[in-house]
Amino acid sequence: MSASAIFILDLKGKVLICRNYMGNMDMNEIDHFMPILMKREEEAEATPLVTHGSSHFMWIKHSNLYLVAMTKKNANASLVYSFLYKIVQIFKEYFKELEEESIRDNFVTVYELMDEVMDFGFPQTTDSKILQEYITQQGHKLEIGGPRPPATVTNAVSWRSEGIKYRKNEVFMDVIESVNLLVNASGSVLRSEIVGNIKLRVMLSGMPELRLGLNDKVLFEITGREKSKTVELEDVKFHQCVRLSRFDNDRTISFIPPDGESELMSYRLNTSVKPLIWIESVIEKFSHSRVEIKVKARSNFKTRSTANNVSILVPVPSDADSPKFKTSTGSAKWVPEKSVVQWNIKSFPGGKEYVMRAHFSLPSVDGEELEAKRPITVNFEIPYFTVSGIQVRYLKIIEKSGYQALPWVRYITQSGDYQLRTN
Ligand SMILES: *[C@@H]1O[C@H](CO)[C@@H](O)[C@H](O)[C@H]1NC(C)=O
Ligand SMILES: *[C@@H]1O[C@H](CO)[C@@H](O)[C@H](O)[C@H]1NC(C)=O
Numbered sequence: 001m002s003a004s005a006i007f008i009l010d011l012k013g014k015v016l017i018c019r020n021y022m023g024n025m026d027m028n029e030i031d032h033f034m035p036i037l038m039k040r041e042e043e044a045e046a047t048p049l050v051t052h053g054s055s056h057f058m059w060i061k062h063s064n065l066y067l068v069a070m071t072k073k074n075a076n077a078s079l080v081y082s083f084l085y086k087i088v089q090i091f092k093e094y095f096k097e098l099e100e101e102s103i104r105d106n107f108v109t110v111y112e113l114m115d116e117v118m119d120f121g122f123p124q125t126t127d128s129k130i131l132q133e134y135i136t137q138q139g140h141k142l143e144i145g146g147p148r149p150p151a152t153v154t155n156a157v158s159w160r161s162e163g164i165k166y167r168k169n170e171v172f173m174d175v176i177e178s179v180n181l182l183v184n185a186s187g188s189v190l191r192s193e194i195v196g197n198i199k200l201r202v203m204l205s206g207m208p209e210l211r212l213g214l215n216d217k218v219l220f221e222i223t224g225r226e227k228s229k230t231v232e233l234e235d236v237k238f239h240q241c242v243r244l245s246r247f248d249n250d251r252t253i254s255f256i257p258p259d260g261e262s263e264l265m266s267y268r269l270n271t272s273v274k275p276l277i278w279i280e281s282v283i284e285k286f287s288h289s290r291v292e293i294k295v296k297a298r299s300n301f302k303t304r305s306t307a308n309n310v311s312i313l314v315p316v317p318s319d320a321d322s323p324k325f326k327t328s329t330g331s332a333k334w335v336p337e338k339s340v341v342q343w344n345i346k347s348f349p350g351g352k353e354y355v356m357r358a359h360f361s362l363p364s365v366d367g368e369e370l371e372a373k374r375p376i377t378v379n380f381e382i383p384y385f386t387v388s389g390i391q392v393r394y395l396k397i398i399e400k401s402g403y404q405a406l407p408w409v410r411y412i413t414q415s416g417d418y419q420l421r422t423n
C-alpha cells in the first residue's frame with residue numbers, strides 16, 4: 001500500500017502526532033488537508049480522498065480525531081483504509097477510548113505503536129496481542145474504576161527526576177571496547193576477548209524516550225535484514241532503565257535514560273580477534289655481564305586507523321643497570337621501580353612496524369635468584385574504531401514537547417589486560 005506518513009489531527013486540523021515512514025514527501029503538505037476538506041464539506045461533497053497536487057490524503061474520523069494517511073499516487077486505497085481502521089482498533093485496546101486526550105496522555109506509547117505497525121510505509125504486525133508484548137509501557141486508560149494501570153510512567157522511573165531542563169538538548173554516547181589478550185612465548189593466542197561498554201552522558205530535558213539501534217546480528221536475523229555486517233553480542237547486561245522484555249522480544253533497546261553519566265550496557269565477545277598490536281621479542285641474558293633486548297611491534301589494523309598513546313612495557317632483571325636504548329620511533333626509558341623498559345609511541349598508524357633495542361649491564365657478582373618470567377604488556381587506544389565492528393545505526397530521541405536533540409556517538413578501542421609472554 002505504502003503510506004508515506006500517518007497523521008493524527010484534532011478537529012481543527014492541528015497535528016497531534018505524526019510519523020514519517022518513508023521520508024519521500026513534504027510533511028508540511030498536511031497543512032492543506034483541513035482547508036480542502038472544509039471546503040468540500042461546505043459544498044456537501046465530502047469524499048474519503050483529498051488531493052493536493054501530487055499528495056493524496058486518505059482519512060477517517062474517529063471521535064474528535066482525524067486519522068490521515070498521506071500517500072503519493074498508486075497507493076492501494078482499500079489497504080490504506082483497512083489499515084487506518086486497524087490503528088483505531090489497536091489504540092482502543094490500549095487506551096480504552098481513542099480520543100484527543102488519550103493521544104496526549106500516551107504520547108510515547110502512541111509514537112511507538114505507530115512505529116511498530118508500519119515499517120517503511122508497509123504495515124507490520126497489527127495484532128494487538130503481539131504489540132502489547134512489544135510495547136510494555138502501560139497506557140493511561142481513560143476509564144475510572146475497573147482495573148487501573150499499576151503505576152504511571154513517571155512514578156515508575158525511579159532513576160530520573162521530573163522537571164529536568166537543558167537549554168541545549170544533547171546526548172553523548174561512547175562505545176568503548178577493551179581487548180584482553182594472552183599470547184604464549186611461542187606466539188600462540190591463548191585467550192582473546194572483547195569487552196564492550198556503552199556509556200552515556202545525557203543532557204536532555206523532560207522525560208525523553210530513547211531508542212538505540214545497533215548492527216546486532218540477532219536483530220538483523222529477526223527482521224530479515226542480513227546484508228550488512230553484523231555483530232553477535234554475548235553476555236549483554238543493561239542498566240535498569242532498559243526495558244528488558246522489549247529487548248527479549250524484538251532486540252529493541254528502549255529506555256528513559258538517567259540524567260548525566262551512566263553506563264547503558266555492557267557486552268562481551270569471545271570471537272578470536274587478530275591481535276591489534278603484535279609484539280615479537282628477543283630477550284637475551286648473558287649472566288654477569290649484560291641483557292640485550294630487541295622488541296618488534298606491528299600494528300595489525302587498517303592504515304586509516306591510528307593507535308594513540310601506545311606504551312609497551314618490557315621486563316628486565318631487577319639488578320640490571322646502565323641502560324642504553326635505540327628506537328626506530330618513539331622513546332624508551334627505564335623504570336627501575338617496576339623493572340621494565342617503557343617504550344612510548346605517541347601515534348602508531350595501522351600497517352606499520354617499529355623496533356626498539358635496549359642494552360643493560362648486569363652486576364658481575366651473582367645475584368642469581370630465580371626471577372619469575374614476566375610478560376610484556378601493551379597499552380593503547382584506537383579512536384573512531386570498534387574491533388568488533390559494532391555500530392550505532394540510530395539513536396532516536398523522543399520527548400513529548402517535541403524538541404530536537406542531538407546524539408553524538410564516539411567509538412574507541414583500547415587495551416584491556418593485554419599480555420604477551422616472553423621466553
Ligand atoms: C489492494 O489490497 C487488497 C488487500 O490486500 C488486495 O486484495 C487488492 O488486490 C489490492 N489491489 C491492488 C490494485 O493492488
Ligand atoms: C603455546 O601454545 C601452543 C598451542 O597451545 C603450544 O603448542 C605451545 O607449546 C605453547 N608454547 C609454549 C612456550 O608454552
Ligand SMILES: *[C@@H]1O[C@H](CO)[C@@H](O)[C@H](O)[C@H]1NC(C)=O
Pocket residue numbers: 270271272
Ligand atoms: C565463547 O564462549 C562460549 C561460552 O563460554 C564458548 O562456548 C565458545 O566456544 C566461545 N567461542 C570462542 C570463539 O572462543
